[in-house]
Amino acid sequence: xxxxxxxxxxxxxxxxxxxxxxxxxxxxxxxxxxxxxxxxxxxxxxxxxxxxxxxxxxxxxxxxxxxxxxxxxxxxxxxxxxxxxxxxxxxxxxxxxxxxxxxxxxxxxxxxxxxxxxxxxx
Amino acid sequence: xxxxxxxxxxxxxxxxxxxxxxxxxxxxxxxxxxxxxxxxxxxxxxxxxxxxxxxxxxxxxxxxxxxxxxxxxxxxxxxxxxxxxxxxxxxxxxxxxxxxxxxxxxxxxxxxxxxxxxxxxxxxxxxxxxxxxxxxx
Numbered sequence: 683x684x685x686x687x688x689x690x691x692x693x694x695x696x697x698x699x700x701x702x703x704x705x706x707x708x709x710x711x712x713x714x715x716x717x718x719x720x721x722x723x724x725x726x727x728x729x730x731x732x733x734x735x736x737x738x739x740x741x742x743x744x745x746x747x748x749x750x751x752x753x754x755x756x757x758x759x760x761x762x763x764x765x766x767x768x769x770x771x772x773x774x775x776x777x778x779x780x781x782x783x784x785x786x787x788x789x790x791x792x793x794x795x796x797x798x799x800x801x802x803x804x
Numbered sequence: 805x806x807x808x809x810x811x812x813x814x815x816x817x818x819x820x821x822x823x824x825x826x827x828x829x830x831x832x833x834x835x836x837x838x839x840x841x842x843x844x845x846x847x848x849x850x851x852x853x854x855x856x857x858x859x860x861x862x863x864x865x866x867x868x869x870x871x872x873x874x875x876x877x878x879x880x881x882x883x884x885x886x887x888x889x890x891x892x893x894x895x896x897x898x899x900x901x902x903x904x905x906x907x908x909x910x911x912x913x914x915x916x917x918x919x920x921x922x923x924x925x926x927x928x929x930x931x932x933x934x935x936x937x938x939x940x941x
Contacts (some may be wrong), residue, residue, distance in 0.1 A: 709915050750906070796816060797865070
């Protein structure tokens with residue numbers, strides 16, 4: 683049992699690392715996840731020992747701003763969710779809730795259609 | 805079919821067309837819509853923009869936006885005209901009334917909840933303050 687747990691932890695750590703490597707270029711864009719309302723802050727991790735990295739609970743920024751509609755013409759906003767490659771940023775990275783991710787994906791696809799956003803970057 | 809729908813139409817005009825031609829084009833398209841019984845709520849010139857990818861050797865375009873209220877027949881005619889026109893490089897029509905209605909509903913519900921909550925919220929806040937005081941003492 684003990685061994686199993688170790689393997690699991692190691693696996694998860696590795697996964698975290700690869701994830702952060704893939705998206706490290708875009709991390710700075712998501713700083714806003716870190717300065718949400720302070721009382722909502724830290725979910726778990728990073729107290730004493732245990733986990734090496736500190737992790738905060740992500741809050742959907744659209745829910746926080748009470749956004750009901752995501753406009754496909756708002757390129758500046760949508761650009762935040764388009765990493766270099768031009769793909770849609772996954773929810774697990776951005777922390778956007780399912781409802782808003784759906785709206786966001788739709789808006790991005792529309793924006794792509796009229797050349798406001800790229801389908802693929804080079 | 806009688807009900808009114810609201811559409812947003814964005815189209816890209818070839819950047820090489822003269823100012824005169826592009827205004828004539830937009831006026832033409834507007835008259836197409838009004839002839840079919842549609843109402844133009846808003847027109848907006850979004851200006852010259854860089855395209856995210858090339859469309860037939862062009863790297864930028866003039867973006868125009870119409871907001872149209874109608875039944876759908878004028879949209880069909882408008883799209884047909886735009887497809888035929890050489891100056892229109894790309895167009896996109898989105899029906900927005902349903903989404904807007906949904907957004908309004910959500911907003912109304914939130915307002916309703918907020919109007920109900922404040923009393924409870926302050927109550928809890930007061931209790932918390934009392935609790936803090938006790939702890940301090």
